[in-house]
Amino acid sequence: MLRTTRTLRNAAAALAVLLLSGTTAFAQDASGKLVIVTSFPKDMTTAFQQAYQKANPKVTVEILNRNTNAGVKYLQETASNNGVDLFWASAPDAFEVLKGAGLLQPYKPKVEGIPAKVGAYPVNDPEGMYAGFAASGYGIMWNSRYMKANDLPVPKEWADLTKPVYFDHVAISAPSRSGTTHLTIETILQGEGWEKGWRTNKEMAGNYRTITERSFGVPDGVNSGAFGVGIVIDFFALSSQASGFPVEFAYPTITTIVPANVGVVKNAPNKAAAEGFVDFLLSPKGQEVLLEPAIRRLPVNPVTYEKAPAGYPNPFKDSSLGSQVNFDVNVSQARYNVVDALFDQLITFQLDDLKAATQAIYKAEAALAKKPNDKAKALLAEARDLVAAMPVTAEQAADPQLAGAFTVERKSAKDTVPERQAQVEQKWAAFAKENYAAARKKADEALALAR
């Protein structure tokens, strides 16, 4: 019963696609309805929508706002009878997922003069499935009123956020929930190496006030003063500042400038308009829209910076911006899910335990500063190592066998994976719990010695 309806449905869908493609194949001039799925905020999409429609009055732009993950899911679920022309979002990883699923079609933009790289990151997909139209970097945002009220120094580098003064003042969104945070974490891992990178990540995490579920949850909390410091993508901070919030932003040395992208969806009903929109985004007129106060993204067309206000970050001039780390997309891709799951199991879901251990370490440290004691110092180092310890090495994380536990889609009955995701995660969670408890115990011992 189910099977027959499915066949029927597929046949009907195929028919619909045929009909639709038949009507658009002859369209030369851009006209009609252009449907865009995007994760960008309304301020940004409305500005582009208006600018584009002014230049192309025959096209009506229809914006569908979804967070990146939901957008990808939506395209996947509706692929059989696609009604979307463009996918427009930040995280390059989301585009990789779509590309992997064969849901994009190649297009080479007609606009000249776009450099091949921004920072150390290629602007466009080498296969032309998607194109970068704006750059963004990750950094630290803070609320000046909050900092003043709590007497906090201004943070400049990731390492600053591992200091005891920031305990319970910092927030981040979970990398499994936010493509942008994932890139931040991955950048630190690639910039400092697997072991040291995780140590930094966990030491920062010891200071987290909360781990939010949406990427916008972080700037939102900093804006309202719910917490003082947030790890965010630049435009969140810059646009908040432009809206009048008492917030500031800094790029740490280890950051990646990553392009935000646009890609034409496979079987796009209005291909001509979709391609026109891509070209418009990259044209000087389109790029200028990025400079608007409520948007504040970094254009990829270098000429646009001439029109930017003073002090606007320019990754093509400022060589320190985003070029410290040579971001390797392949390394990132191979361990994408593993990094997310590690962060969730070791940090997000164990945050209380991790913070308790961190607090114990800080207390012991403060006592030690007043009354040095070698044995206590050794204990404390052990405690720090316990917190930083990882259940998997960089090699294991890149192992397709392990990644298989997270991604495997059943292709044939013979496919096997050694372990189920739930088993792996339980193991990691137990590892973290044990280590944090042990670290806390050691720190308490050190404190007792230093008293």
Next chain:
Amino acid sequence: MTSLALTRDRIARVRPGPALAALLIAAFLLLFLVVPVVQVIFVAFQDKTTGAFTLVNFADFFGNDLFMRSFANSFYVSAMSVVVASLLALPLAYLTTRFEFRGSVLIQSLGIIPLIMPPFIGAVAMQLLFGRNGSVNLLLRDHFGFSIPFMEGLNGVIFVQSIHYFPFILINLSASLKNIDRAMEESAQNLGCHGFRLFRRIVFPLAMPGYVAGASLVFIKVFDDLGTPLLLNVNDMLAPQAYLRISSIGISDPMGYVISVVLISCSLLALWVSALAMRGKDYATVQRGGGGLAKRRLKPLEMVAAYGIVLLILVLVLAPHVGLGLLSFATIWSFSPVPDAFTLKHYQTVFTESGQYITNTLLYASLAALLDVVIGTAIAYLVLRTKLPGRQWLDYIAMAALAVPGVVLGIGYLRSFYGVPMPFTGQPLSNFWLILVFALAIRRLPYALRACTAALQQVSSSLEEAAENLGATKLRTVSRIVVPLMSGGILAGFVTSFATAAVELSATIMLVHSQSDAPLAYGLYVYMQSAAGRGPGAALGIFAVIIVGLGTYLSHVVIERGRRERGQDQ
């Protein structure tokens, strides 16, 4: 007793009418609830590598510390929320129905407003007022040097949930209280019972169907609720765990679906327990026309105390909306007890940009709520008044909708209806706006159903028997006797369904396919994703609150007038 049994038998003789109604409802539930959900959750029972049927995923669930911790937390939070919500609802319901109380209609309407705390901004407003650096704590710290952790961890969830969902108890309990036969109370008084004892032994037990209906709704709703814990960044509860699993890309893990199955099972269990608690008790009272409890005048001192309590509760439960109101007029509100300055700009933005959202919402939510009360009344009638085989299952299946996470329903709809083209236009069926209405109706059906069931439980079947003995047809009896007597409960169901459908987000966000068809909740979501959108978002939220508040108030007025015309009131 024998005569009763006989008439029950007569009613039970299967008639084509009820059977047809049951079939229609079953088809609706099957098509718009069971099939879409099964399309999604069968993954829970599937071996990831071979695709064979397996229960190993459930073993993983119970062997996982995080899931077990989440399970315990969900249970604790739900139970505590019922307790706190009861503390808020009982005085409001009792004082306004039991005593001559000026503006009790207004108070009851205000009491319903927390239910329509729109997603995202409700929590934003609560954080701004009660959070660690919210107005209250900033003031406390500045003047007294301490702060109160209202919003820390599970506390925050319980606090917000109780305020958010206590109207379920309030509405159902008030409806029940209004339906209690005054004679019962008078007999008790004649026998020398009064005061708190009268309430404890007579009034409250008679109002039990309403209370249990409300409390079980609160429990299940809190147990399954996703938005609040997520917004407060409390991840270790079951619903957020399911959501986080399902909506992450690249993770084709069955655990999210396993958790959904566990959620659905727990909700059904809670319903079953509440049904057990009610079993073997007859709450129907024969006499109608008494118009509920006698309303008594309060002595001056009692009056002061009563007003004090009511005001205190109202201030607390309306706090989110006060916060929202401030936010909608605020220029910048950051780390300070009140905003820096005020402006009307945000309302202007909303007026020029978002009119469509408001009309769409009115259309969708009222259609969905209408559908809900029709189906709810029909199911309640079939379950309580007929002996159709399997009728209980209609109830169970409809209630299970409560436990289906919105995302699951949304994805299920896309899977089930996307490939089906609409006649004439060739557009996918899932793009048709009525599908959104059906999704809302399914999601909110349990509220209407519980309210209708409670209402019908209080109508004695001997009234129908009397009507039929006088020669009325079944249809006529239902439309002229049963439905009017249930009107309070039906209204309660309509209002809850309408109000909550108007701000539903999780299924909506999956199904909205074009801006022109989008409802208000979607607009809110879009606004709240940017720093500059917070003010307009709050302003749109205020519109939502006003619309639904007005709707509630108007339906109260209509019903009260109806009661008066039928002579049920002095």
